[in-house]
Amino acid sequence: MSAPHSPLLAIVGNPNSGKTTLFNLLTGLRQKVANYPGVTVEKKIGECWSQHGKKLRLIDLPGAYSLNARSPDEAVLRDVLLGRRADTPRPDRVVIVLDAANLERNLYLASQILELGLPTVVVLNMMDIATAKQWRIDVTQLAEELGVPVIPMQATTGQGLQELKAAMSREDLPQPRWHSAPLPRDILASLQATQAQLMASGAVHERASLLEPLYLLSDHDPLHAGIADAQLTQVAAGRDALEKAYPGWEDQLVQDRYTRIEALCSRILTRPDREPVTMTQKLDRWLLHPICGGLFVFGFLVFLFYLIFKVAEGPMGWIEDGFAALGSWVTVMMPPGDLRDLIVDGAINGVSGVVVFLPQILILFFFIGIMEDTGYMARLAFIMDRLMSFVGLNGKAFLPFLSSYACAVPGVMAARTIDSPKDRLITILISPLASCSARLPVYLLLISALMPDSVSPWARAGLMVSLYALGTLGAFGFAWIFNKGILRGANAPMILEMPNYKLPSVKAILLQVAQRAKAFLVRAGTVIFGMSILIWAASTYPKDRALITQAQALVAKQESLAASGNLAAAAAVDEELAAVKSQQLAQSLAGRAGHLIEPLIQPLGYDWKIGIGLIGSFAARELFVNTMAVVYAVSSGEEEDMTPLRDRIQQETRANGRPVYSPLVCLSLLVFYVFAMQCVSTMAIVKRETGSYGWMWFQLAYMSGTAYLLALGIYQIGSALGY
């Protein structure tokens, strides 16, 4: 039924104008989320049907304050509207969403977009808040002045939706009557010269209006401009010429535009002399209060972490049990052999290792969603900004970094909320230094090996806190270094809009959580899956025939003992079996690799067996504990109980009879695990979020390099001092 070319409508507006709520309302969640190639900006497309069965395609463009782009989000908006992106067709029509309760500021971007001359519908959203402020907006007059339909709406309740759909599908949707004010003569001349140059090199096409070079010239970050390097010099030259011809031209244009908007508002908007106090103002008195505000943040974070660490434990246990049950089922159903081992030990284990993080990730994303949707996120950034500014970051980096204490994967993904690309990259680079929950088992094992039970629990807790503090200090230190030295580009000033509070839409939040969880499973899942199979293969092959025969004999012996009712003897065979497994691992590829890297890790005080543990935990740090259990042939009893393994590693001695796990080695290992990048999921997500393998490898190198050097320093200095 649908016409070959159903019109493409772009939904545009300021951040917090209710744009995405409207998009969800129109599409009824029939939408697809992807990324614009080359940038990490979400591209949301969907479709809806008009009352008369006509299909409309919709694209939800990123929120922006101006077509003078200051962030990748804004550059995407500008480029799509100007038809400059090869991957996205230029929209046929535009739906501009205005926050009616913040009309002047919202009209700034709206007027820029109206000047592009596309058929337009204007939505006056959040009419309820404007009414609560006792504002009277003359909608008819506004429509008359702009020359396009203006639809008052309340997207949260769907009020005005039918009128909007009718306007959107109108065949005769008019072009706006609003036109740009004539440019000052010097600016005009300079722009025309640049336009001619850009046209000659193909950077803009011939029918481009003067607005296109204008917006390209106002983009100070060449990364945003989205044009070839050769043409960048033309843009830079054009900007210099403009600056010379008319110093302060950008600021003059901003001011001229606001003068016109003020005049428009004086004709259409009546405000009371004293506006009633809004709900947002009342709430902010408490939530941003110097003392109550701080306490609220603290309480909120404690609650969040309680959910992530304690409440998530239940579902995480179910997932692990479920996969374990699946594994035993396959073990029973399939004949023994390499294929069964591959499926059980490689594939099922691998998938379980990824899925087990889902509960934490879902909880975290749900809370981030609630904070963003209600408007509290901006307040959190406002309160935390000062703290983050010490290391050169801004308040928006706080939550992503904090999330990383649970798991760096959602932390890195949450860094999308940071609009300055430099701050965002730094946050992504340092986030995995926060001690995530996967490091906890390793810390627990090594601390218990380092400190005998006689040591007071306070000392152990103190050491644990020090490890968290060390990671945090490291993260802040590297943030400072990256900010000062390595990354180019000026720091964007911290400018934050504090939107009105609103009730969250649980449906939309759940949708977003599902989208992000899917992204995690697809990206991290495939990589971790592959890695676990690789690591399984490396610790399984080559196989030693003698050992296999021995193991088979032991299993048969155990079964016959168990059948004859001698359970104690059957259990005793476990130890012999573990010894065989340990020998098998020692002669496998992973075991040989442990020997191979021994010269490299000997200066840190580690032997080849620890080397196997390091290799085994490259994909995921918590695997260290499991790998060491196999290495030392500790028969797996109760999963949670580390005491047998702890006792076993304390007995491990070197050739000279001294213990391998001396306090110094434990300390060196602990520090190594604080800093080392041993998480393939995080690496996969960093690659996705930075769009570059380069940053992924850089992160691996700087973190693991630091880990190595610090562990080396601790062991060598400690040894020299005679510990």
Added chain:
Amino acid sequence: MHRPSTLAQLPIGGTALIHSMPTGRVGLTRLRELGLTPGVKVEVVRRAPLGEPLQVCVRGSQIAMRSHEAAHILVTPAEA
């Protein structure tokens, strides 16, 4: 009385008119686009618990900025 002071010096709850701000700086241009143009009325709503940033109300929107930026924005007292 009419000597300009800066937005950063305004007391909490204080209101003033923007007098001028230096041109050609990216951060300040963005503040202009958010509505802080010369002649417009601003109110300092509050400072964050740790002293910075400060929250101003301009043209009906609530904008937070650091003192670093606010110190460049000259203001004159609003006529009573």
